[in-house]
Each structure stands twice: as structure tokens, then as C-alpha cells.
Amino acid sequence: MFGPMIFSFIGSFTNYNLTSKMDFIGFKNFEQMFFHDNLFWKSFYNTIYFVLISVPLTTAASIFLAIILNQKIKGISVFRTVFYLPAILSGVAVYILWMQLLSPSSGLINTVLSWVGISGPSWLSDPNWTKPALIIMKIWGSGGAMLLYLATLQNISPSLYESAEMDGANSWHKFKSITLPLITPIIFYDIVTSIIGSFQIFQEAYVMTKNGDGGIANSLLFYNLYTWNEAFVSFDMGYAMAMSMFLFLIVLLLTLINVKFAAKWVYYAGGQRI
Numbered sequence: 001m002f003g004p005m006i007f008s009f010i011g012s013f014t015n016y017n018l019t020s021k022m023d024f025i026g027f028k029n030f031e032q033m034f035f036h037d038n039l040f041w042k043s044f045y046n047t048i049y050f051v052l053i054s055v056p057l058t059t060a061a062s063i064f065l066a067i068i069l070n071q072k073i074k075g076i077s078v079f080r081t082v083f084y085l086p087a088i089l090s091g092v093a094v095y096i097l098w099m100q101l102l103s104p105s106s107g108l109i110n111t112v113l114s115w116v117g118i119s120g121p122s123w124l125s126d127p128n129w130t131k132p133a134l135i136i137m138k139i140w141g142s143g144g145a146m147l148l149y150l151a152t153l154q155n156i157s158p159s160l161y162e163s164a165e166m167d168g169a170n171s172w173h174k175f176k177s178i179t180l181p182l183i184t185p186i187i188f189y190d191i192v193t194s195i196i197g198s199f200q201i202f203q204e205a206y207v208m209t210k211n212g213d214g215g216i217a218n219s220l221l222f223y224n225l226y227t228w229n230e231a232f233v234s235f236d237m238g239y240a241m242a243m244s245m246f247l248f249l250i251v252l253l254l255t256l257i258n259v260k261f262a263a264k265w266v267y268y269a270g271g272q273r274i
Helices: 002-011 028-035 038-068 076-087 091-101 108-115 130-140 145-153 157-168 170-180 184-199 203-208 221-232 237-262
Strands: none
Touching: 028 237, 038 108, 038 130, 038 145, 038 184, 038 221, 076 145, 091 108, 091 145, 091 157, 130 203, 145 184, 157 170, 157 221, 184 237, 203 221, 221 237
């Protein structure tokens, strides 16, 4: 793990195309990134947009599903299986399926919308809807995190809720004062891993655009996809390694910030903060 990281750090200061020797060029790759490459900022914007929207929505969806599926009703295990299935399906097959679902003319989503008088968007053919389309797909696959929340909810002692009911607490009070504080460790874990994973979005955009070209108006040119294109299409490996180092620093900084502020809101069963 550290070998490639060290190699990328050194390579980020060089002009390197896999076949030539590394020529040291100092900070020119970073200068090109920040001041002369519009596609760099476009890809960075697309990725930030995806992270800021998808992470809160998928976290909220996972918690909501876990609470719903924590009910003790007949056949609940069937529903748990159904909602978890998207988390284990093959990536490429799922993306191809969603391309069909998002088809403007014959896709199931727009067909259902037409039944209620709504004219569906062009989705992957409209730069205003490409990223929301991928965010919807991301929310659909929130069953993996849902399973973590469900396991945590089932470990909460029923006596806590019984005591709250004796004190006159309603469902909202029990959720706010018992459920939410006790699942904050999993929320913290989910947010950190989701941010890291969302910054690394690549496969979806590569499969759902033509040869990974970034889609209409480069609206799906995410950071990792652009890094890939620079490395293995343009063979500007030094520039790609500089981009990877910048992404590493961004993700590291956000992770450290999350860990720093976690002490203010993450609680464990004993009441102590991390």
C-alpha cells in the first residue's frame, strides 16, 4: 500500500508517460491543475456535487429503512432481504440495468411518471439531470448501510423505550432521545466511509458514458474518471499522479475534520463521547 503511494508522490513532480524515464519538473503538474486546466475544476465540481448530495441522502435513507425494517411484523425478513439485495448485485450489470430504466423514451421510470401526468427528464442525456440520476441510483443501493443500522437498532435495550414510555415519551421523543444518540457511532462510521467512497466514484460514470468520456457537457466527468483518462488514455502519468495526491489530501483532511468534530456528537451506550 505504501509503495504505490510513495511512487505516486514522487511521480507527481515528474513528466512521466510509462515508457520514458521520469523527468523532474517540480510543481508544474500542480500549476497546470490549478491554473490552466478547466476540466480539472469541472471534474472536481462534479465530484463535490455528488458527495454533498449523495452522502446525506443515502445516510438518511439507510436510517429510515433500518427503522422501518426493525418492526416486529410477520414476513419482515422478506422485506429485509429485498432491500439488502441491491448492495450485493454486480456493479456493471446494475449500471446497464439503470441505463435502461433511465431511458427517456422507453425507460420504466419515465413510463411510471407519465402515468401520473409528469413528463420525465432526459436523465443521462440532459446535463442538468445526469448527476441526480446517479444519486438516485446510489440511494437505491443503500441497503448495505441499512444492515449496519438495523443491527445496531436491534442491540438497543427495550427497557430504555419502556422507561421512556412510562415518562410519557411519544415516538418522536424516543427516537430523538434514545434511538438517534445510540446509533451515532454507526452514523459516524457511515459518513466517513461514504465520503471516502463517493470521492472515489468512477465505475458508474465509466460504464454509463461512452468510453468514459464524461457524458454530455462533461457532466459525469468525475475526478477519478478524469484521473483515469489522463493516466491511461493520454498517458500523462505524472499529471495523473499529481491529481491522485491532491485527492488523497482532500479526503485525508475531511476525514480528520470528521474525527475532530465527532467528539461533540458521537455517543456510546455508556454515555461517554469518543
